[in-house]
Amino acid sequence: SAGTGGHEPAPGMAETNLFGAVTAEKILDWIRDLGPDATLTPVIDTNQTWAVDQHDPPEAMREQVLTRDRNCVFPHCSVDSRRCDLDHITAYDDTGPPGQTSPDRLAPLCRRHHLAKTHGRWSYVRNKDGTYTWTNQYRRTWLVTTHGTIELPTN
Template structure:
């Protein structure tokens, strides 16, 4: 039998470096449950954790970071992506953001062609269609 402490999914967890710590990783896995890319159901436990907004290393010659700024590696800026979709997002122009309350695994994706998809916490997909034509 393994005893593990309870994780509060509403608590904002952070890490000062690029790699999330074990409790932050577990929190994201429990929240997302699967890869958050539209139509993918690979388990989050086997996925990479992706920085939704690209992680930027500290500038060694720059200013010290503002202590009030949220670290980049945090609950709100991480999502589970299987390796295939992590690479697709990183290298092919897909973008996404997490929407809804902190415990929600709802994501809005935009394809390189401008189509928008909303993926809910249960994996349901809403195709929000192409961008509106210019006026």
């Protein structure tokens, strides 16, 4: 799926954030070895739709976005999303409507690209298929996918 870097683990396998795909049996072995020190994190549904009425997303929403988008979503940027800011694609408005903070309205941007977007040189949208379309001040556009960046032809 798009949220897991374009692949699903094989049947009988599970995706871990540190060790990649492993068998469910191996995970159970690790849990048994850890005993009372074991910590389980719930499965994150990268397609869950929900919203909150506050600027900062709750931790579960942050995890959802960082799991869905593994890198800064700016064209050609490969900074790990865990080192990025979460950006409101459309600027958050303190006097605006409720529900402005939702996974569909957030994306990870490294600090450099967050500042470029915030200061008006770039704008972007999150497309329904999970890709991003970026436009710069010269009206050139790029499509960012989980597989890379494509410059789109100008009209």
